[in-house]
Each structure stands twice: as structure tokens, then as C-alpha cells.
Amino acid sequence: GEQQPYCCDMSNKSFSHHSSPKKHQCIHSGERPFCCEVCGKSFNQKVHLKTHERTHSGKRPFCCEACKKSFSQQGHLKTHQRIHSGERPFCCNVCNKSFNDQSNLKKHQGLHSGERPFYCDVCNKSFSDHSNLKKHQGTHSGKRPFFCDMCNKSFSQQVNLKRHQRIHSGKRKFCCEVCKKSFSQQGCLKRHQRIHSGERPFCCDVCNKSFSERGHLKRHVSPHT
Known part of the structure; x- marks a missing residue:
């Protein structure tokens, strides 16, 4: 292969150009000499600043053809x-399962590992990826920008x-395969499908009676309490 005569003393990584080891060594030193004039954020390489x-x-500048x-x-x-x-x-x-983006693969792998490293500092609820944490934090802030x-x-x-918005548009894209009834929300379709399946996943801790909907369980539990 092509000879790479320039070497990093710390990691033994080699480079073909004499300036490359200097750029690379900023990773080891923590030096961030390239500073944004607008916000003050600094970077270890000029290309990252750009x-x-x-x-x-x-x-x-990068356009999809x-x-x-x-x-x-x-x-x-x-x-x-x-x-x-x-x-x-x-x-x-x-x-x-395959993905077009490495970050989506990492999010998916959290489902298998059960790892939820992102914690809400208000209620301590944990999430498998940072974007879901950010969405959740909006429920505490009260911000409703959409x-x-x-x-x-x-x-x-x-x-x-x-x-x-599907309420206004009338779009009902979620369709029951059994009776062909359609719904605007996937959650509504799932609730409906329990009519056909007989599934009753919500169970009373006191008397073990089960229900197809969480709301029905809540109404049932009130007399016990």
C-alpha cells in the first residue's frame, strides 16, 4: 500500500501528509484553537469550525440531485x-433489521439491550435515546410551539x-384488516382491534378483573379505593 511516513507519537497512527499528525494530536491534547466568532464555540480542526x-x-451547499x-x-x-x-x-x-442511518441503528439497539441512559432531571424518567428525552422534557416546560x-x-x-390535523383533513389511514373500519390514529385502531381479538390487557390489582381499555379499568378501580 501507499507509504505513510508521518506518525502520531501517542497512538502510533500514521499519515501520508506532514500536517495531518498535528491536526490529529489535538484529539489527545484537548486543544481547540478554532473559535466561532458568533457564539464562541471552539473546535480542534478548522474543517469542523467551517x-x-x-x-x-x-x-x-450540498444538494440532492x-x-x-x-x-x-x-x-x-x-x-x-x-x-x-x-x-x-x-x-x-x-x-x-437494517437502517439507513447509524444513529437510528443505535436507537434501535437500545430496545434489545434495555439500556435507557438518558434521564429527565425533573421526574427521573429514563429514555433509550436523547431525542425522546427532549420530547418528554417539553411536557414539563409547558412549551407548545407547534x-x-x-x-x-x-x-x-x-x-x-x-x-x-387528521381530524380536520378527514384522513383515516389506519385500517382494520378484519372489518375494514378505518381510523385517524394508530392508537384508536389498536383499541378497536381488541374487539376482534378479545384481548383485555388492563387488569385490576384488587379483584383481577381485566379490561380492553385503560379508561375502563380506572372507572372500575374507583369503588375499590
Whole structure:
């Protein structure tokens, strides 16, 4: 292979260009000499600073040829392009499910490991990934930044807004395979399907009577308490 004569003294990693070991050694030293003039955040390499600066400038120089969507980072463009190509190179070694993005694979693997390292500092509830923690924290902050443009109702999460908007649009995309009845929300379909399956997953701790819906269990429990 190609000779790489420049070597890092700490990790023995070798490089083909004389300036590369100096850049690499910032990882070991913790030195972050490249500073953002807008927010003061610092970086160990100039290329990382340049990438960060686009968050302030709004520049998105990497464009998808298929749909013309643009991105601030080349890596984000590559991940996006897999939507068009169908490529899913990141595979779970437990169940063989594959993903187009490594971060989605890591989130998925948390389901197998049961690991929930992200804790809410208000109620101590734990989550398998950081994005779910952030969504949850919105319930404590009271922030509801997602507004319905039809009725002005607000929501803490975009997914809840989209679910709500189906009330206005009349979309009922969740269909029962048994009786073909359709629903605007997946949760409503699941509750309905228990009529066919006979499933009663909500059980009273006092008398062991079971119910198909949590609300029915709550009404039942009141006389016991």
C-alpha cells in the first residue's frame, strides 16, 4: 500500500501528509484553537469550525440531485440520499433489521439491550435515546410551539400536531384488516382491534378483573379505593 511516513507519537497512527499528525494530536491534547466568532464555540480542526459556521449563516451547499433538498453537511446529504436509493447499510446484529442511518441503528439497539441512559432531571424518567428525552422534557416546560393553522390548538410535539390535523383533513389511514373500519390514529385502531381479538390487557390489582381499555379499568378501580 501507499507509504505513510508521518506518525502520531501517542497512538502510533500514521499519515501520508506532514500536517495531518498535528491536526490529529489535538484529539489527545484537548486543544481547540478554532473559535466561532458568533457564539464562541471552539473546535480542534478548522474543517469542523467551517461546518459549524453554516448553522449561523444558513448556507446549505450540498444538494440532492433527486429532490433538490439541500444540506449544510455532506454527511447529512449522504444519509438523505439513502431514502432515494433504498440503501440500508447499518444492520442490527440481534434481529438483522437494517437502517439507513447509524444513529437510528443505535436507537434501535437500545430496545434489545434495555439500556435507557438518558434521564429527565425533573421526574427521573429514563429514555433509550436523547431525542425522546427532549420530547418528554417539553411536557414539563409547558412549551407548545407547534400550532394547528385550522383551529390554533398548540402541541408540544410535531407528531402530536400531525395526528391532530387528521381530524380536520378527514384522513383515516389506519385500517382494520378484519372489518375494514378505518381510523385517524394508530392508537384508536389498536383499541378497536381488541374487539376482534378479545384481548383485555388492563387488569385490576384488587379483584383481577381485566379490561380492553385503560379508561375502563380506572372507572372500575374507583369503588375499590
